[in-house]
Amino acid sequence: MEKKGTILNIPLFRKKLRGKTMPKAPASRETVESIKDNIIDEAVSLINEGGYADFSMRKLGSRLGIAAKTIYNYFSNRDELYLKVVTRGFEILHECMSGAHSSATSPFTRIRAMAGAYVQFGLDHPHHYNIMFSMDLPKYADYIGTEHQELAAMQNETALQTARLAEKAFRDLAVKNRKLRGTPTTHHLMRVWATLHGIVSLHNSRVTLEVGDFRAAIDRIIDETVKEFR
Incomplete structure (x- = not known):
């Protein structure tokens, strides 16, 4: 029973x-x-x-x-539930990044605000962040040709919305900063993303507890990461 x-x-x-x-x-x-x-x-x-x-x-x-x-x-099954889990995470991230994008008053402060929002999302939602960016889990390509391809495509589109928003912020900045025009926007985006991901991953792994107050240094690390774009 x-x-x-x-x-x-x-x-x-x-x-x-x-x-x-x-x-x-x-x-x-x-x-x-x-x-x-x-x-x-x-x-x-x-x-x-x-x-x-x-x-x-x-x-x-x-x-x-x-x-x-x-x-x-x-x-209907665990695949649908898993895809809903990932979609929910990217919805929250996009809301955070979109809010940062809208609140900034210049192209540079927009990059800084979005970088901070990304890191804060990772610190506030460590389990979701791990699933979205750190763990070896099924991705959109794994669902192509399956009954869940459409749902996986929706999840992928939700993720790409955030990527496009960040890429737009760098394109807008390149209009103001000539030094950025000779390099593809995606290069700058990937380089900053790699640093931000490292910050979140190190913090959430708790390994930094052995070397000092890492969280107190996060804002300075972000500032140093984006200062070249000023």
């Missing part, structure tokens, strides 16, 4: 009334989205701990305190 459980204190199973099992009223859209969000959040933690190969609906259900088959009411 299926165990009773809740996600975010939202009943997932049918209610009993006067000894009879009665169908539960259809959940509201808000309720369904809340349940999905909680499933995604727990999936992020589980994938971060054991990778994709060790990720299963059974283990996820155990973590949530529900039967695995209940999760299938919201996600």
Whole structure:
């Protein structure tokens, strides 16, 4: 018999009334989205701990305190859930980067603000960051020709939105800074990205605890990374 459980204190199973099992009223859209969000959040933690190969609906259900088959009411299989996890991460990152882009008043301050926003995202969402950028997990190309190709393409497009936004910021800066015009925009973008990724990865690995207060130096490292573009 299926165990009773809740996600975010939202009943997932049918209610009993006067000894009879009665169908539960259809959940509201808000309720369904809340349940999905909680499933995604727990999936992020589980994938971060054991990778994709060790990720299963059974283990996820155990973590949530529900039967695995209940999760299938919201996600068709683990591939769909995994792609939703990655998409959610890139949506959050794009929101952070877009906010930084909009708040800046000049091409250079825009680059600096976006660099800071990228690092802050990585520090605030370390599990999502690992899944998106550090772990060896399925990518869009792995889903080409499969039933999930369309969903994977949507996830890939969400990621590319952020890349295009950053590339535009460098193109705008090149208009003001002649030194940047002889080198492809993607070169500058990749070089800065590599440094920012290193900052996040070193911090989140906690290895820097052995050498001092690394977090206190992050702003200065970012400043030094982008100062040549001033």
